[in-house]
Amino acid sequence: MRFSKQRELIKNIVQGTNSHPTAYWIFNKAKKKISNISLGTVYRNLNKLNKDGIIDIFYDNNIARYDWNTVSHDHLKCNKCGKIIDVKMHTKELQKEVWKQYKFEADNFEITVSGICNNH
């Protein structure tokens, strides 16, 4: 993969926020530095960075969100303010349990808990 200032910027934007941004949010932020950057470039690079394990993608209902945190983790989503909080909930024990109970070889957990966060 060759260097590009667009990709570098996009990577820095994702790595500089805890807000689990959408592609469009990243696009708007990027435009402040590179005014003619294109939305396609943002998507292409987000996918590329994800394939290389540099950033994470997850889906919040039907829209993609991007995360600098590539260590397997879970999310708490507040129904009042929309905030998404990183947490670690699933364990090796849960993985073993899934095998024991269902003979299912788990390799990825997607857990999103919605409710009300401690700001309310």
Next chain:
Amino acid sequence: MRFSKQRELIKNIVQGTNSHPTAYWIFNKAKKKISNISLGTVYRNLNKLNKDGIIDIFYDNNIARYDWNTVSHDHLKCNKCGKIIDVKMHTKELQKEVWKQYKFEADNFEITVSGICNNH
């Protein structure tokens, strides 16, 4: 809500399968009984049935799937055959744990475990 044979058919289709179908799959199945049924009608009624608590919606990556099982439950998704299996994994204990650790009032859990099912 007034009776309609379209909605009745859509409800029966969802309640008659364990395959966690998409709207488009339901649309095609419905066309065999009502050949000129429209995709908009399918979506409108799926949303209506969901709001009334008759069926469930969940998102498999970025596409909606519909489920007759309205009791809170989780999913195992096989990466080999695409099969989605209903399971019950989250517990009252987990809810309490989320409160204890994060002071987060959980009211909904979305858990999807991907991996390899026992057919492989």
Next chain:
DNA sequence: ACTAATAATAGTAACCATTACTATTTAAAT
């Protein structure tokens, strides 16, 4: 049963998030 009121429909257009295409630009190896 008949009629009036209005919910639901079919068909189509619009929408939004994302991907694909293409001519041009740019990084970097020679």
Next chain:
DNA sequence: ATTTAAATAGTAATGGTTACTATTATTAGT
């Protein structure tokens, strides 16, 4: 410097879903 191919901007196309509108059909009141 020149060459080669990766990356880009800009735009068109796609896929899933929702919105719009004229028409049809259910149901409540006579």
